[in-house]
């Protein structure tokens with residue numbers, strides 16, 4: 001008998017949703033950074049353990065739509081929380097409950113999906129009793145199927161989440177091959193890895209107006225017969241001044257981004273990588289529908 005369960009990970013920006021997805025699936029799929037709104041697209045992770053296949057959807061953090069890209073992100077959240085078996089609401093126990101979180105929780109009412117409250121970042125609390133107070137605050141807003149205090153970075157409580165999901169899996173087919181952990185095309189994963197490195201290395205001067213596309217991809221053998229993946233990527237930014245920052249003095253920043261990305265790409269795809277990154281300016285791309293589609297973000 002095979003079983004499956006579809007799970008959406010929802011919650012405010014920076015709560016740790018992508019980190020949770022990566023930790024549960026055990027592979028680096030979603031971009032993780034300490035800047036909010038890292039996740040732009042609905043990223044699916046698939047994990048098959050024994051007879052059960054877990055299909056995870058990661059959602060962009062809830063926030064007020066400020067431009068067209070944000071509208072797409074908010075729509076993705078709303079689409080993703082309907083029609084799944086379970087929702088994991090990721091909360092940050094160090095933060096006050098926000099209005100966005102309240103409206104997200106309100107949208108669960110009347111839905112068919114069971115909701116687990118995952119109170120994340122408990123490693124940051126000095127007083128563990130604060131956890132109980134926070135759980136009570138959230139529980140007053142919604143009748144959660146389960147509440148679990150967790151710390152993704154310390155791998156604390158994640159086994160409890162997996163047990164709950166396992167118990168809620170229903171008899172049904174595996175929709176993905178058992179050795180597959182994401183339905184994202186390779187190029188999207190590559191672009192995500194590079195974008196993550198750009199966000200990590202750049203300071204707040206170049207905020208979220210960074211997108212990455214993979215222009216060319218090819219595999220070849222080097223002289224010793226070892227396989228090499230050639231990747232050519234373009235990092236798009238919104239302003240000429242940002243381009244200078246991304247390239248850095250004598251190309252130092254771009255080199256650093258490229259080096260970091262290459263290490264992760266080699267690790268992920270288990271192949272030697274030759275990465276070339278270019279930087280281009282596309283003014284105001286975040287407000288232009290066509291470009292958003294181009295970057296695969298709608």
Ligand SMILES: Nc1nc2c(ncn2[C@@H]2O[C@H](COP(=O)(O)OP(=O)(O)OP(=O)(O)O)[C@@H](O)[C@H]2O)c(=O)[nH]1
Nearest residue numbers: 014015016017018019036037038039061151152153
């Ligand atoms: N201390 C601590 N930090 C955490 C924990 N989980 C995640 N973080 C950090 O929180 C930050 C945000 O994590 P992400 O996984 O990118 O958060 P997200 O909810 O996917 O963010 P968006 O993509 O912006 O919606 C990162 O710096 C993580 O390392 C945790 O359990 N404890």
